[in-house]
Amino acid sequence: MSVATLVRFDAERLGHAQHTVLAELTLTLHAGERVALLGPSGVGKSTLLAALRRRLAQRAAWCPQEHGLVPPLAVYHNVYMGRLERHSALANLGNLLRPRRDAWREIQILCDALGLDGLLKRPVSRLSGGQRQRVAIARALYQAREVFLGDEPLASVDPHQAERLLAMIQARHATCVIALHQRELALRHFDRVWGLRDGRLVLDAPVHTLTLADLDALYPDASPLTDGSRDGS
Numbered sequence: 001m002s003v004a005t006l007v008r009f010d011a012e013r014l015g016h017a018q019h020t021v022l023a024e025l026t027l028t029l030h031a032g033e034r035v036a037l038l039g040p041s042g043v044g045k046s047t048l049l050a051a052l053r054r055r056l057a058q059r060a061a062w063c064p065q066e067h068g069l070v071p072p073l074a075v076y077h078n079v080y081m082g083r084l085e086r087h088s089a090l091a092n093l094g095n096l097l098r099p100r101r102d103a104w105r106e107i108q109i110l111c112d113a114l115g116l117d118g119l120l121k122r123p124v125s126r127l128s129g130g131q132r133q134r135v136a137i138a139r140a141l142y143q144a145r146e147v148f149l150g151d152e153p154l155a156s157v158d159p160h161q162a163e164r165l166l167a168m169i170q171a172r173h174a175t176c177v178i179a180l181h182q183r184e185l186a187l188r189h190f191d192r193v194w195g196l197r198d199g200r201l202v203l204d205a206p207v208h209t210l211t212l213a214d215l216d217a218l219y220p221d222a223s224p225l226t227d228g229s230r231d232g233s
């Protein structure tokens with residue numbers, strides 16, 4: 001049975017204005033594929049995710065690296081933002097003043113599952129880094145889209161939590177592309193790895209054909225450090 005192609009890049013240039021980040025990029029994202037996107041800082045992971053997001057438009061839930069949260073607003077309102085475009089401006093304004101009961105219940109269940117129980121009314125400005133990260137994930141999950149695109153959504157959580165959050169994301173999305181630095185997670189929980197290095201896609205392979213050493217080779221300063229012991233940036 002053939003697998004549907006969701007996005008295809010064919011020798012394309014990705015970059016910012018005159019600055020080419022990835023030249024001649026050729027790759028395909030198939031439906032049902034869980035892809036780990038790896039590579040050193042500044043190599044172009046966010047650039048590639050942004051290009052995927054443009055192509056997938058409303059089909060993709062998006063969890064950005066900087067979280068994109070509104071610090072003065074409560075956790076509830078930040079998560080609700082995942083579905084702002086589904087309601088009228090008037091309905092959204094009303095919800096800001098007085099949360100809708102159905103939305104509150106749904107967001108409460110989601111936040112409980114993410115370990116944010118009891119925090120729905122707390123402004124994001126008063127959360128820890130890891131809690132903010134989970135609010136950003138909650139907002140992306142609340143979008144309830146076909147594909148999950150995450151830019152290091154597991155960067156500021158501990159290794160045990162990273163596994164749990166990843167399981168939640170993947171249970172709700174058959175297809176995902178997630179940038180991360182935890183290479184053992186990539187090997188354990190994904191189907192495919194895209195590896196970037198020196199402005200090119202140097203690795204595009206099923207996980208079962210790869211070893212930790214293959215992933216280490218993506219990083220010029222690779223050391224034998226593994227999950228949780230390498231920086232999460």
Ligand SMILES: Nc1ncnc2c1ncn2[C@@H]1O[C@H](COP(=O)(O)OP(=O)(O)OP(=O)(O)O)[C@@H](O)[C@H]1O
Pocket residue numbers: 016019021039040041042043044045046047048065233
């Ligand atoms: N808005 C922008 N305008 C111009 N150049 C940019 C812009 N955003 C990123 N860049 C540059 O593009 C290159 C790739 O950046 P990108 O953010 O995609 O890398 P990354 O792999 O996601 O990095 P990190 O792991 O640090 O988040 C870098 O050289 C960066 O300086």
